[in-house]
Amino acid sequence: MPSPQFHSPETVEQASALLAANPQARVLAGGTDLIVQLRSRRIAPTAIVDIKRIAGMSGIRAADGGFAIGAATPCTALKDDKALAAAWPGVVEAANLIGSVQVRNRATMAGNLCNASPAADSVPALVAAGATVLIAGPSGQREVPAAEVTSGPGKNTLAHGEFVVEIRLPARPQGGGDAYLRSIPRTEMDIAVVGAGAALVLDASGTCTSARISIGAVAPTVLLVEAAGAALVGSKLDDAALERMAEAVRVAAKPIADKRGTVEYRIAMAGVLAKRVVEIARQRAEKA
Amino acid sequence: MGKMMISATINGDAQQFLCDPAATLLDALRDELGLTGSKEGCGSGDCGACTVVLDGQMVCSCLVLAAEAEGRKIATIEGVAEGSELHPVQRKFLEKGALQCGFCTPGFIVASKALLDHNPDPSEHEVRYWLAGNLCRCTGYDKIVRAVLDAAAELRQETTTQRVSA
């Protein structure tokens, strides 16, 4: 196996050209998935394109009232951005459940998304929050909803030559709140057995006017469970509405049994976690 | 692709080394630079024995390509002591019996120092979650957590003393 080429382009166009020129090239951002796969010989790229030296690729900026997060921004940097952490605490917390501090100092949400693990922690939170993803490629740039970036375990929808440039979060709505929780056997350093995200909007009376509920690790991709959100809209998040929401989540969950959990457990936990994240999101919405 | 020549600042010294493009920073530190204090316990970022500080942030050096280090600053366990003067974290590990086999110790010390550089007064809970990426199989963590809390207290004392004397 010959050694790969190592490139560190300084512009999006250079990176895109390098990726377009070599179908076996792989993007390196935080490297916490890529390097593990490289070392275990699961992948053998002939070129590695490090995007961290592209200007603007690391960091968070205000955009359209919301936030634009550079694709190479490590998860811990999200926590340090007070405005982002205040607006989308669920997203920031989800990204900061991945691995350890050491890992989160490198790992990026864009990488978490493109690696396309059904159990990726930041993805349900991004999906619930209605995040979009800016993708650059040989034919220019396009923006897609976060949920559309993955198509199955380990599979993303990026075309040849494309890479994620930016993740965009909208402005936090008036009366909005989000949250993410996962179930793991330990307290840290685990892959989610089940994950659940919620983003709610409550009006002044406490009535839910919008709800997006997402679940992870219970299907080939992260799911946005529209029926679960619909079960909450118009309610004051009373027990009956929460139970209808949880039931919609359980119905939507189509997990597999593996070393990390049984089918029955995953389905049940999807419901439990969904209720818990809605409660946290509600508290946040009420404070907003 | 042949080997790459990388220039980086390692423990304050400008260094150059050769690396394969697929080699990790841990490989380069250990094999090219002879800095074997950083250990490989897993090669997948799950044990923290290879923890180093890269441009001010602690990372697993097994999850960094050596080629990425170009122009960057790296601090390893070998640079924690100042000459023959141990850092308070190192001293407290010894005084509290916070190591048994000692293999995870360099990673724990680099990570603990990084914590105290960020947060001079961590709670036990904060210490435990900060160090969750560092596995120790010998100690059950008790004496490690105590050593870090003690080192934090001593460092705060030093800071206070300096402020008073200044």
Add this chain to the structure above:
Amino acid sequence: MNAPQDKASFKPAYDVVGTRPVRPDGVEKVTGKAIYGTDHVAAGMLHGAILRSPHPHARIRSIDTRKAEALPGVKAVVTGADFPSLASLEVSLGEGSGNIAAISRNCMAHEKVLYDGHAVAAVAATSAVIAEEAAALIEVEYEVLPHVLTIDEALAPGAPVLHEDMFTKGLPEKPAEPSNAALCFTVGRGEPDAAIAAAHTVVSGRYSALAVHQGYIEPHACVASYNADGQVQVWASSQGAFMIRTLCASILGISQADIRVTPLEIGGGFGGKTKVYLEPVAIVLSRKSGRPVRLAMSRADVFRASGPAPGVVADITVGADADGTITGVVMEFKMLSGANPGNDTHSGAMSALAHYNVANCRVTGWDVLCNTAATAAYRAPGAPQTIFPVECCIDEIAQKLGLDPIDIRLKNAARPGDVGIMGMPAGEIGYAECLEAAKAHPHYSAPLGPNQGRGIAGGTWGNYGGPSTATVNLGEDGSVLVTTGSPDIGGSRAAMAMMAAETLEIAYEQVRVTIADTSSIGFSMLTGGSRTTFATGKAVILACEEIIATLRARAAVMWSIDVSQTEWRGGAVHCLSGDKAGTSLTMGQIAAKAGFSGGPIAAEVALNAQGFLPGFGVHICDTEVDPETGHVSVTRYTVVQDVGTAIHPDYVEGQMQGGAAQGIGWALNEGYVYDKAGRMDNPGFLDYRMPVCSDLPMIDTVMVEKPNPAHPFGVKGVGEVPIVPPLGAVANAVSRAIGLRVHDLPLTPDRVYAAMQGKS
């Protein structure tokens, strides 16, 4: 009660023993200078790689190494054909015995592979990358055979048999057919069936635990260098350099004098580094290439191909009187030992009831083989698996009879003089004192919150003594150099220096300790069996006593008096008669003139340490169970242990805390998981879930110091006992938190949740 109520006010009867000095190897280990397995570099060294079987059971039809050999940079390729074909031969290895032919075939498969990860070929090349690439070019043609992974599969009629020449040992008659049951071993006494039939209260159950790994953070690694004259050097990280010498010499037919093994620092072992995996392979690669060769395991290799501890299934019935006296126990357990016969069945059977006085009992153990990695020792090997069911049953009896869980254990506790099931009276053992100390500990009476439960469990381990050698040399300035052959796995250099300083009545800092290679010190059994501070320590103490005798004799020469007119006191020889009466000579003064009084001052003691005593522990565990998810968190944990005399209390407490943490991991989350193809499904730290720092609370310790009369300072072994009680302590705590018993470990959230659902 011997336990100090107040640690601060507890004053040991010694000057150095019982204090907490910085370990002599400490600075090297906190600065990254210490040299572990993969840190050692030999001049001209090659890097090795091992090709491992992807099949759990297969016959090797052929191995074609030509493509690997043709790869530039490859200097040697070896297979099973490069190893001598050995007859079956049992050798004693300290923690159990081993069969040389089986050990050799475990290092490198010959005709069959027996588990996923079994080594089938190895390469040495100029770089690790080339070696790995070459290994991948080796073509092995396998005839895949059906495999067995569980006890039921292994013992099923018509099951594929791993070893066609293996007939169950220990049965009244040799079986007609070979099977996967290597051994049946029974211990007991009295009339257990009748006692249970007549008992007031009877509990029974089937308990299980999964195979677990020792989980040391340092993967196995070594460097071997074979010279043209047949002399070999090996640098390795292991629990016993002499063990490596013995095994490599036997496997490869080399004289022991021609193998010099240098122990490097060892990054954890817990019993898992008491066997050879890489060293014989590295020697053969070095012999073939003519250059030193390093071999190192990856983390996945460690999980797949080193030796985990066996899983167990145990059926147990316990009968008791109305007052809680245990009248009868019948237990039959099966240990899943992996690809070769294990050692845990004997020790597990003998340990199961060793902390109680049970008049009527029968414990039967089966050693069962399957297509998983051959198991190795893990801290008190066999005892956690067999004591876990016993401690759960005692807890259930206590609940049924409305008894305090410590009181019922006190009622049945083994005490000094009691005759155990092996027919031997117990020595100065301290189980009852541990139970009393646990009962008096504030943790035991602290209130519990909602969804919390408190579990108690006891446990024991026999410990060991055995052969050790120590030398003590004096520098010309009187400083003291202690040399042993016992690898320091967790601070034993400090203990050796402290015992030497205490014996010589000098300062701790005056003593330095070296762990020597096998050509520089006499035979010493490996560091294991909780033996080192006891046995090697005893050798150090006796050598220091010889030094004192020598110093008195030299002083007598210098003073021209009879040695009887000298006295050793405060690290100096005092003159009792003649014109120098009342004066003294320090070690430095005598050593400086040693050339005039008889030559260098040195002593060597080689002994086989007897009189070791078992250790006992009692653990108190609080758990909180999330009623909606089944997550178990350990909220408070206390370890009480009879430690004999604690030489260095920090490292004794550290053993107690570390053993408890490993046991908690075994109870809650750890375990080997295989896929349907028989491949290990979790060979990494991500999915083999050992406790991380945020999973555990502080682990409180109470050292009950009941000295061992057979050791000059009262040492008992401390390292292994603390992994024994946690399985029962955690399980009992969870059962009290959720109001029902989960019999199978680990107590993962899905399993606890399913149990709670079943109840409601």
